[in-house]
Every structure is written in structure tokens, then in C-alpha cells.
Amino acid sequence: MTAAARVVDAAKVYGSGETEVRALDGVSVDFPAAGFTAIMGPSGSGKSTLMHCAAGLDTLTSGSARIGDVELSGLTDKQLTVLRRERIGFVFQSFNLVPTLTVRENITLPRDLSGRPADPEWIDALVDVVGLRDRLHHRPSELSGGQQQRVAVARALAGRPDVVFADEPTGNLDSRSGAEVLGLLGRAVHEMGRTAVMVTHDPVAAAHADEVLFLADGRLVDRMPEPTAERVLDRMKAFDGRAPGARRTPQEVGP
């Protein structure tokens, strides 16, 4: 198996002394090329930290993070910026489209900014895959949330990245639009050979992945190949007896 991204013995410590938080505590994991991996775990278990460090948006306190063969800890900020632009695609919960640009301009913007314009044939194919051909000249405000997130997925894929990192990509969508966006990520992986890594609280979303990783207290505690929503839900219930995504009540949090 080739890893598109990998962390080895990854640790991330925030603060020091009494306020020290070990957000990651010795995590080692490969994200296989042409695979779709979901990261789950209770709130505060380190999911976002793992994704951000694996994607070069944040740095590890110790351990190694690689995209392909490139060790991220050895890179300058400028080199990291270039690597993210050239080799990584991002999808966020809140779409992050540029409101003044059309759908087509949003999709090609990162490529245009990089000075290496997107391959028109690839963009053409993507537009069909995400089903936005009749919306190409619309602005984001003229689209539904699900359509906007499909634009964000197309933008993430426009530069043929090694890995697409998606942080709660369906968090703001109804279940039908969410299923469309997840279907797209799945097609990007299984039909277009891309690699996707997704943080989610939703067992139904996680079931679209090839494998689910479970974090708890900054550690990798379990993994589930070929997940189903039911099995993921059961596994999540085993954490602390809480349903996934459950928020602590004010009484539980304390003063």
C-alpha cells in the first residue's frame, strides 16, 4: 500500500504547565493513496488537530508528518504554502467560496493564483461530475448550500491534488445534499484515483469512507474497515456512553 499522507508518532501539545493539553499523543497512521479515510471520535479527541497537522496547516510538537515523500517538519512556511497549493485540496464546513466570483471562477481560482492554470479538460470533467454545468456563471449566493459545497469539492480537486482533506464537509447540509457531497468525494477517490481524508461527527457520512479511524484523548484507539453507519454508531456509543456529536450539558461542563 502506498501512503498519500502519513503521520508517525505524532504528538501535539498546546500550552504548558497546568494548562498543557496533549491534543495528539503518539498517533501513527497511513492515509492510503486512492483511499477514503474518515476520522471520528468524541469532541476534543484530536480529530481536527490530526487533520491540520497531516495537511501542513499546523505543525507537530514531535513526530513526523509527510505528504507523499515530503517531510513537512523540514519545510519553511513558504515551502509549506506552495506544497498545500500544489498537492493538497481542502473542503471546509463553511464552503469558503468567494462571493463576487462565479462558480467557474471559484473552481479555478487556486490554480489561477498559482500561475499554473488548471487543465481545461480536467475542469470540464469535474464540472460534469459535480453536476454544475448549468450553474457555471452563477454567484455562490444564487446556489443552495449543497451546490455551494459541490463547488468547493470541485475547487479542491481542480489541481489534481495528492490528498483532499475535508473538515466536517456535510456539517452545514441537510442529509440529501450531504449524501451528494459524500458521493462526490467517493467518486473522486474510486473513479478519479484521488485520496480523501475527512473529519466527521456523522456515522452516515463516515460510512462513505473505506475505513474509519477512531481517536480518543489524542490517541488512535480503533479502526474500522468497510464501515456501516450502524457499526460506526455503535462504536461511537461505546465512548463515554455518549452519542456522536453530543455536547456536554452546562451541568456536565460545570462552572
Ligand SMILES: Nc1ncnc2c1ncn2[C@@H]1O[C@H](COP(=O)(O)OP(=O)(O)OP(=O)(O)O)[C@@H](O)[C@H]1O
Ligand atoms: N489552539 C489551541 N490551543 C489550546 N488547546 C487547543 C487548541 N486547539 C485545540 N486544542 C485542544 O486540543 C484538544 C483536541 O482538539 P481538536 O480540536 O483537535 O479536537 P476535535 O476532536 O477536532 O474536537 P471537535 O469534535 O469538538 O471539533 C482539545 O482538548 C482542545 O481543547
